[in-house]
Amino acid sequence: MPEFTQEGTAKWTVWGKINQTKFSIFHYKFPLIEPIILFEGIQLASFADIAAMKIHAIEQRGTKRDFVDVYFLSQKYTLEEMLMFYQKSTLF
Template sequence: MLYKETVTKDMWELLQRLMKDKMLKDFILVGGTALALKLGHRLSVDIDLFTTRDFDSSALIHHLQKEYEATNEIVFENTIMTYINDIKVDLLAHKYPVIAMDKISENIRMISNDDIGAMKLHAIFQSGERLKDFVDMYFLLEEKPLQSYLNSYQIKYNGNPYLSARSLIYFDGIRKEYDVSMVHGKEHKWKRMQERLKKAVLNPNLKFGNSAEKKVVLKNKGKGVRR
């Protein structure tokens, strides 16, 4: 079951169209939207589609303009950043090994949580600016201990797991203008999230239980992370 309430109706419909598009058959949904659909922890507003193969950026953006009226395009080799119906859509060639694919659910091809955890650790290690990456790691720790994601990070990026773990508790680089809208009933206090991340780094094999009920109940607007 996917938590479709974590995305807007327009975004869900666009995602369905993109997944059925033969030009995009090698692309899979990754990142926070994939995780939100699976865990139901926060709202997500953009679509990240990755492939491990090279693709013709010029041909693909022409297709997106024609079929989806894509606008505000930024196009590089193996990279497209655009908007479709005011929804941010990024398509990238991410040439790192895929640890596992999730079973296709409701026509959505998604990468595994092991991959997402590795990618979140990689993003935090590289910049550590986005609050949502830390929030996502907090909830990923309800699924598996940190050590599991560190192992995946090492496999996927051949990175140093010790340095990656340390970056998980460096909070000074988070940009304050970034906010995260949480699903009602889910943990939203940043201090508690920090405490869990610190405990996980001190003991990477530590297992955490769910912070709240699995049932998803949305208000008209998600509650932001309180800092």
């Protein structure tokens, strides 16, 4: 059985580790722009939606982790595409 360690909470957010993998679960106020991905029974946001969320995170706080995530997302999408995803997600 995987070991879960809760490291913190904030309004609408829980973060922690399962074994040694860090994760966060949170409420995202904008609608998703692509369908949910089902992976081993867990609902996940698409890479395009994660890119939109990361642009939003950089706009709000801009931690080092957010920029690292955008770097890895830039292997799949251009910055222009990521900005377009963010714009599309906030139009609703």
